Amino acid sequence: MPHRPVLRFAPSPNGFLHLGHAYSALLNQRHAADLDGRLLLRLEDIDTTRCKPEYEAAIYRDLSWIGLEWEEPVRRQSDHFDAYADALRQLDAMGLIRRSVASRREIREAAARASAEGRPWPRDPDGAPLFGGDEVILDPTEIRRRRREEPQALRLDTKAALARLGDAPRWLETGAGHRQEIVADPLVWGDVVLARKETPTSYHLSVVVDDALQGVSHVVRGRDLLQATAIHRLLQELLRLPAPEYHHHRLILDESGRKLSKSAASTGLAELRKTGATPEDIRNLVALADDKAADTPFSA
Incomplete structure (x- = not known):
């Protein structure tokens, strides 16, 4: 029997959720339903200084309020630093880690x-x-x-990593409203940090390890991460991890045309709820029903 598709919504508990998070979460839920797939919730809390229990509790509260349903248990990245350390050891054994101070x-x-x-x-x-x-x-x-x-940051030697592969990695993208293959260009990111001096991993490393360990087959996330997929695909190839399909969706912007911030109370879900907004109001505010790109199906 074939495995069901797996999607995930993965916020960081370092602030309160806003309309942009609501849109991404609801879009993940829509795609999961369209694919008869599973939806996971993951907390990307590797920054143990900024991530706090009160923000985690608020995430559950806000997501439940807008009608999101997810499978338990919720994966917290801070519980799995050993998995990321293992991936770092593999890359180091390949001679692809560059140390910096x-x-x-x-x-x-x-x-x-x-x-x-x-x-x-x-x-x-x-x-x-x-x-x-x-x-x-x-x-x-x-x-x-x-x-x-002093402790050192661990960086990926991106040029050496590409030379090891011999060919640029690619990924399947559906965010433009149709399926297309994109050739990755990791060199534009230089030697990215894989583990910081104060944190034993980085977003780039932990996200690809988690997606593989959780069996994520379809990634739905904001367009601001489109180009970062080049690094993610490079790491997946180096670590022999499966490649999900990707859908990078439009961003919800503020009145000045900038991406929403967790510090902007006017678009925060908790603040909107206090003013009397309903979950249906949230869907209307992010124009979920009118988003034709949101209806573009993945391949199951």
Whole structure:
């Protein structure tokens, strides 16, 4: 008997949910129903400083209010650091881990200095300056000291990883309203962090490990993560993990055209509920019923 499709909604409990989360959650539920599939809830709480129990409780409350149903148990990433450590060991054994001591602030400052001097500094699709190596940011003596005395970030040697594969990974995408194959370009992200100094994993690593361990076959998430899929597909190929189909949906924007933030109370689900909004109001606010792209079916 064939396995049923598996989808997941995976918020981070580091703030309160807003209309953008509601849209993504409801869209996942719609696709799961269309495919006669299963819907999982996962809490991406690797940042144990910012993620708090009160936000987790609010997630359950808000999602239940808008009518979302999911399977138990809920997976918390903070309970599975050992799984991500195992994936890191595999990549390290392949010679694909690059250790670094420079902080994100120091990388930004180095990029700003280069820009002020008229020297270009490459940036990733999100606009963050790429890591060019500790040696172009810090003094050699400082690098040696930090390597002896301080924890290091673990980065993927993206160029070496692509060379190991021999061919660029691809993925199936349905977010544009039709099925298409996209060729990944992981190099635009540079040597991404896979484990931070203060956190033993990263979003990129934990999301691909979790999707594989949970048997996720169809990923429905925001269009802001479309280009990050290049790194996810690279990691999946390196770790011999299955590749889901992807559907990157439109974003719910604020009045100025920017992506919603968890700090924006005016679009928060809890605040809207306090003002008397109903679950049907939420569906209307995100225009779920009118979204033709939302009706584009995956292949079962």
